[in-house]
Amino acid sequence: MSVANTVKITDTTLRDAHQSLIATRLRTEDLIPVARQLDKIGFFSVEAWGGATFDSCIRYLNDDPWQRLRDIKAEMKNTKVQMLLRGQNLVGYKHYPDDVVEKFIEAAGRNGVDIFRVFDALNDIRNMEKSMEVVKDIGAHLQGTISYTTSPVHSVAGFIDLAEDLYSKGSDSICIKDMAGLIMPKDAADLVAGIKKRIDIPVNLHSHSTSGIAPMSYQAAIEAGVDILDTAMSPFAMGTSQPATESVVASLIGTERDTGIDLMRLRDAKIKCLVVREKYGALIDPISERIDSDVLIYQLPGGMISNLVSQLKEQDALDKLESVHNEIPKVRKDLGYPPLVTPTSQIVGTQAVLNVLMGGERYSNVTQEVKDYVRGLYGKPPGTIPEEIREKIIDGEKAFEGRPADLLEPVYETMAKEAGEEGLVKKDEDILTYILYPAIAPSFLKGERKAETIPTLSQSRKQDSGNIPSFMEVEVDG
Amino acid sequence: MSVANTVKITDTTLRDAHQSLIATRLRTEDLIPVARQLDKIGFFSVEAWGGATFDSCIRYLNDDPWQRLRDIKAEMKNTKVQMLLRGQNLVGYKHYPDDVVEKFIEAAGRNGVDIFRVFDALNDIRNMEKSMEVVKDIGAHLQGTISYTTSPVHSVAGFIDLAEDLYSKGSDSICIKDMAGLIMPKDAADLVAGIKKRIDIPVNLHSHSTSGIAPMSYQAAIEAGVDILDTAMSPFAMGTSQPATESVVASLIGTERDTGIDLMRLRDAKIKCLVVREKYGALIDPISERIDSDVLIYQLPGGMISNLVSQLKEQDALDKLESVHNEIPKVRKDLGYPPLVTPTSQIVGTQAVLNVLMGGERYSNVTQEVKDYVRGLYGKPPGTIPEEIREKIIDGEKAFEGRPADLLEPVYETMAKEAGEEGLVKKDEDILTYILYPAIAPSFLKGERKAETIPTLSQSRKQDSGNIPSFMEVEVDG
Numbered sequence: 001m002s003v004a005n006t007v008k009i010t011d012t013t014l015r016d017a018h019q020s021l022i023a024t025r026l027r028t029e030d031l032i033p034v035a036r037q038l039d040k041i042g043f044f045s046v047e048a049w050g051g052a053t054f055d056s057c058i059r060y061l062n063d064d065p066w067q068r069l070r071d072i073k074a075e076m077k078n079t080k081v082q083m084l085l086r087g088q089n090l091v092g093y094k095h096y097p098d099d100v101v102e103k104f105i106e107a108a109g110r111n112g113v114d115i116f117r118v119f120d121a122l123n124d125i126r127n128m129e130k131s132m133e134v135v136k137d138i139g140a141h142l143q144g145t146i147s148y149t150t151s152p153v154h155s156v157a158g159f160i161d162l163a164e165d166l167y168s169k170g171s172d173s174i175c176i177k178d179m180a181g182l183i184m185p186k187d188a189a190d191l192v193a194g195i196k197k198r199i200d201i202p203v204n205l206h207s208h209s210t211s212g213i214a215p216m217s218y219q220a221a222i223e224a225g226v227d228i229l230d231t232a233m234s235p236f237a238m239g240t241s242q243p244a245t246e247s248v249v250a251s252l253i254g255t256e257r258d259t260g261i262d263l264m265r266l267r268d269a270k271i272k273c274l275v276v277r278e279k280y281g282a283l284i285d286p287i288s289e290r291i292d293s294d295v296l297i298y299q300l301p302g303g304m305i306s307n308l309v310s311q312l313k314e315q316d317a318l319d320k321l322e323s324v325h326n327e328i329p330k331v332r333k334d335l336g337y338p339p340l341v342t343p344t345s346q347i348v349g350t351q352a353v354l355n356v357l358m359g360g361e362r363y364s365n366v367t368q369e370v371k372d373y374v375r376g377l378y379g380k381p382p383g384t385i386p387e388e389i390r391e392k393i394i395d396g397e398k399a400f401e402g403r404p405a406d407l408l409e410p411v412y413e414t415m416a417k418e419a420g421e422e423g424l425v426k427k428d429e430d431i432l433t434y435i436l437y438p439a440i441a442p443s444f445l446k447g448e449r450k451a452e453t454i455p456t457l458s459q460s461r462k463q464d465s466g467n468i469p470s471f472m473e474v475e476v477d478g
Numbered sequence: 479m480s481v482a483n484t485v486k487i488t489d490t491t492l493r494d495a496h497q498s499l500i501a502t503r504l505r506t507e508d509l510i511p512v513a514r515q516l517d518k519i520g521f522f523s524v525e526a527w528g529g530a531t532f533d534s535c536i537r538y539l540n541d542d543p544w545q546r547l548r549d550i551k552a553e554m555k556n557t558k559v560q561m562l563l564r565g566q567n568l569v570g571y572k573h574y575p576d577d578v579v580e581k582f583i584e585a586a587g588r589n590g591v592d593i594f595r596v597f598d599a600l601n602d603i604r605n606m607e608k609s610m611e612v613v614k615d616i617g618a619h620l621q622g623t624i625s626y627t628t629s630p631v632h633s634v635a636g637f638i639d640l641a642e643d644l645y646s647k648g649s650d651s652i653c654i655k656d657m658a659g660l661i662m663p664k665d666a667a668d669l670v671a672g673i674k675k676r677i678d679i680p681v682n683l684h685s686h687s688t689s690g691i692a693p694m695s696y697q698a699a700i701e702a703g704v705d706i707l708d709t710a711m712s713p714f715a716m717g718t719s720q721p722a723t724e725s726v727v728a729s730l731i732g733t734e735r736d737t738g739i740d741l742m743r744l745r746d747a748k749i750k751c752l753v754v755r756e757k758y759g760a761l762i763d764p765i766s767e768r769i770d771s772d773v774l775i776y777q778l779p780g781g782m783i784s785n786l787v788s789q790l791k792e793q794d795a796l797d798k799l800e801s802v803h804n805e806i807p808k809v810r811k812d813l814g815y816p817p818l819v820t821p822t823s824q825i826v827g828t829q830a831v832l833n834v835l836m837g838g839e840r841y842s843n844v845t846q847e848v849k850d851y852v853r854g855l856y857g858k859p860p861g862t863i864p865e866e867i868r869e870k871i872i873d874g875e876k877a878f879e880g881r882p883a884d885l886l887e888p889v890y891e892t893m894a895k896e897a898g899e900e901g902l903v904k905k906d907e908d909i910l911t912y913i914l915y916p917a918i919a920p921s922f923l924k925g926e927r928k929a930e931t932i933p934t935l936s937q938s939r940k941q942d943s944g945n946i947p948s949f950m951e952v953e954v955d956g
């Protein structure tokens with residue numbers, strides 16, 4: 001067995017798995033015992049921070065995200081800590097000025113992040129450039145990311161070109177991020193093999209089992225030479241989460257791509273996970289653990305479908321679900337086929353709902369986000385926005401064609417001063433918390449927020465799946 | 479796209495899927511609307527009869543198994559009806575004389591079975607010979623079956639030889655039946671490719687998602703040229719059941735192995751399945767739908783583990799679970815490494831429990847089944863039973879080395895007469911029902927049995943998973 005040929009594992013239990021299955025609700029105190037076991041296993045890395053965890057920490061859990069990072073780092077004596085960074089959006093929903101990007105990444109590195117997975121919802125590399133540069137500056141591992149999607153303007157060849165761009169900007173590895181679980185085995189194999197042929201850095205495949213296809217695509221990727229696979233411990237695996245760590249590890253035992261990981265050690269970690277799963281049982285919607293074959297038809301991330309259902313329920317318009325399903329691909333086309341991931345999944349979904357519910361002409365009512373999107377403020381759409389759609393949405397206005405963050409003035413110093421004056425700053429990182437979430441941060445930093453209570457199984461049964469706020473459900477970080 | 483190269487699908491929703499997930503409890507009335515939709519899809523076949531369905535029909539559901547077969551057949555205007563036949567055990571738990579085998583298969587064919595999947599728990603072809611011969615005589619499709627397992631006496635090469643034997647006895651196709659969900663991608667690929675190299679008939683792979691590996695092995699098998707895959711509709715897929723039909727179909731769209739099946743038609747069938755799933759929701763143990771990574775360590779079928787738990791609970795000896803887990807591989811070794819499937823899974827499991835609970839010397843207390851097994855009455859064990867174990871179990875007695883069924887006298891005529899005199903026979907097939915299940919058949923055939931009520935979700939929550947009888951849980955038909 002050639003050691004170099006070993007498949008490496010990034011375990012996502014501490015971030016994506018619970019973001020996908022229970023709306024990012026695991027508390028730091030419950031992550032720590034799991035982290036301790038995960039560190040003993042021999043993973044390439046654990047994805048443990050970023051994505052929606054930052055928001056969830058302060059909004060719902062009264063957990064300090066920075067303290068969480070430090071606590072996890074303290075357990076990781078052998079394993080690299082990885083975070084998911086939304087490019088210029090950091091861990092928020094809009095672009096931040098470059099000075100904030102710089103301070104944030106420095107702070108993340110200082111507090112424990114070893115590997116930064118950097119993505120942009122539009123695959124616009126200009127939205128990743130600044131983050132990538134800072135990650136390199138602080139000497140951390142830069143994982144350049146392809147937000148995978150399918151459309152008439154996306155292709156394996158195009159993604160291979162993107163991988164090369166990411167490489168040329170200093171990426172130490174490439175992640176193929178399939179947030180909707182739609183990558184097919186053949187495409188996964190072609191993409192992995194194609195990237196590896198072109199550039200000589202490790203390739204990682206990240207997918208979700210939503211449609212039941214991820215394990216098949218992982219197998220195809222293994223045969224095509226993928227270097228790293230993202231998996232989650234079995235109690236938090238499958239469904240809208242990743243394929244199970246134990247399964248992928250076991251499938252390779254004795255082959256030339258054996259991970260070298262011991263199943264009995266995984267069992268110890270699994271037992272810790274089961275305890276945590278028990279505690280949060282009421283938050284787990286059984287639907288999210290099962291195969292959603294509608295995803296295959298509508299090509300939408302699982303979280304988006306369930307969010308549409310709850311949006312329409314609220315408006316007493318569930319009978320319009322089929323129409324909205326049909327409208328989404330049209331809006332996506334009108335907007336130049338953005339991949340559907342935070343924040344484009346929300347932008348497209350909400351506009352599709354408006355187009356259907358408003359009756360009358362499509363785009364008679366347009367959200368601010370769609371206007372900004374068409375104005376170029378989110379970056380360059382993958383395809384072309386048809387002239388008549390552009391006309392309808394922003395009239396004669398000309399779209400901005402530069403790097404969106406070039407329009408943003410530095411804010412760090414002024415907001416730091418503001419936060420200081422309000423008495424919010426106990427440590428430097430609190431300034432960043434304030435800048436990223438100015439509406440929630442003050443009460444959080446003053447200690448006025450309370451953690452949500454964790455519903456018991458009997459409470460959750462009384463409600464009609466009302467325990468997961470719809471806002472969080474639409475988070476599609478991939 | 480070469481049509482010959484198409485992957486074909488056997489959908490197991492009507493048999494294995496509900497046998498695996500809800501102890502074979504779907505009633506005929508609920509199977510029919512699903513069958514109607516399944517027929518429109520373009521499957522190679524639907525597995526719809528045999529295994530534990532016969533027993534369950536008369537024992538729990540007050541459904542006539544023969545009527546079920548006819549009703550399903552009536553819906554299958556385009557699709558072949560397939561059954562799982564336990565070789566000389568038919569749909570029971572012991573060997574039946576040849577005259578019964580003959581009558582049973584003739585009746586099954588007459589009532590609608592087009593394809594017979596014939597297996598033997600020990601892969602002893604002498605236990606399949608008679609059934610295979612009769613299947614050929616009635617002009618049905620004979621699917622010869624390999625009961626897949628791993629052990630020091632099992633190998634890919636050995637299974638390829640077995641496939642050749644099955645072929646030489648007239649098999650029209652070969653099934654690799656992986657009842658525990660333990661076949662690894664590489665072994666699946668090697669086995670499929672190896673069989674296809676040796677003999678020129680279609681090869682089918684049947685696995686269970688228990689360990690989360692089946693979708694990966696299916697992908698490897700597809701690449702190795704497998705002809706037919708067993709899948710279940712998504713509402714009854716994954717976990718201890720098969721990978722999802724929709725996922726496998728979608729994964730191949732546009733490739734040269736495209737199944738040609740339309741996802742929108744699958745959606746119609748899925749919607750029917752969801753309605754049925756709703757009705758039986760309380761019978762579905764969420765555990766059976768999730769990945770059981772212990773299966774990877776203990777190499778036991780999922781059903782066997784949960785049965786052990788309930789056996790030990792009854793005896794207030796749950797603290798012995800780990801010891802029993804460790805004892806099972808030893809008993810299996812002592813018995814020459816039988817594959818663990820009905821009835822060997824019960825035989826090995828029960829003896830392991832006895833060896834642990836009795837304390838003292840192992841095999842100080844031996845079940846009748848283990849004695850009969852060592853006497854050769856179940857057929858030839860795959861490996862050798864060590865002399866000291868044989869000694870302990872059957873003393874100086876010499877084991878029978880012939881075909882077990884050669885020891886059995888014909889019984890059909892005498893039992894037919896008996897049944898007639900007791901007024902049990904309204905149609906010929908009732909005689910077979912009586913011969914196979916003489917203890918239950920009389921009350922069933924007299925119309926004195928009642929269908930179990932289907933528990934509601936709130937009832938099932940009151941009980942501690944006590945709604946699934948432990949006997950049925952141990953059925954491992956693969």
Ligand SMILES: [Co+2]
Nearest residue numbers: 016179477478
């Ligand atoms: Co993800």
Ligand SMILES: [Co+2]
Nearest residue numbers: 494657955956
């Ligand atoms: Co099976």
